[in-house]
Amino acid sequence: MxxxxxxxxxxxxxxxxxxxxxxxxxxxxxxxxxLVQADVDAIVAGVTSDAGIAIAAGFGILAVVLGGRVGFGLVKNFIQAGAN
CATH class of the missing domain: 1.20.5 (Single alpha-helices involved in coiled-coils or other helix-helix interfaces)
Structure with a gap:
């Protein structure tokens, strides 16, 4: 065999x-x-959505940090002006 x-x-x-x-x-x-196009589009939509959330959160944090810096700068200038 x-x-x-x-x-x-x-x-x-x-x-x-x-x-x-x-x-x-x-x-x-x-x-x-x-690899169906609909599956790829669903993945792209999910990633884009997550990136949008992260970007929005980043801008929110940036606004708080800059607002804090400006606010403390104004308070510092006010205190210095009152001390003089």
Whole structure:
């Protein structure tokens, strides 16, 4: 039996190689087709939404920090003016 299989493979090497390559190409294209555009759009929408939330929070923190600096600067100038 082993000798028969060996002989078959030796005689049909080109056909077997073609079948293996074709099967691999088909499996590869099927894997790529599994990535549906709607799924990609959903991921993009989620990431964009999260980025918007982070940006809004960053601007909120920036406003508080700058407001605090300006407020403390005004208080400092008021105290210095009163001390003079």
């Amino acid at each position: 082993k000798k028969q299989v060996s002989t078959f493979v030796r005689n049909n090497r080109k056909a077997i190689t073609t079948a293996v390559v074709t099967t691999a190409a088909f499996a590869s294209s099927s894997a790529n087709a599994a």
